[in-house]
Amino acid sequence: HVATPVEVCSVRDVKGLYAKQAAGELTGLTGVDDPYEEPVKPDLRIESQDQTVQESAAAVHALLTERGLA
Template structure:
């Protein structure tokens, strides 16, 4: 039996680790299972909900807590929420978890643990090069820290795993937690 309440899949990792790519692959698969799904992508939230925030620690924390608040509202109304935001600070992710779990909802932290080298190699926007050249100060992983989760529900080395392999592991986690039907056949 599956739990029909909403839940939050919280993808965290460096820029370029594959958070948005994995979210875009998983959302339609979850919809095929009959779930209402919303993706809260960090870049889109910054444009529409957190416009005007910078990249200081305080502003980053505010952005992540806004994402958590919206995720909580959606999940408590039966929506499967997938977040794709760097969310670099452990304490802020824990605050997001506490906010969501206080509603009796599942919060599943998934660390996309691609190495810095792997993320830089796939950086099509050139953000890492700009950061290394000093034109993008405070860039996570270069001159601002990324604090990896100590005990996420799932850790994926997205530098080594394909997006398909990563999606399979996430679906397996959701099955084990009773959030989607076991052995769900989903068109790929």
């Protein structure tokens, strides 16, 4: 599970979806005006605002290796 606060998603949004939602041009944006339920017990949780891409990739690789999938 990649956990990213809505505020961070908005800053990173290259498609402009959050700006369109804020302007009233778009509805149903998950986590903003459409509910989002985080997984209760994800196998892995990536805190993308606190980890580099390399750290996140290493965490995924470690989990896959641990499970014999890498």
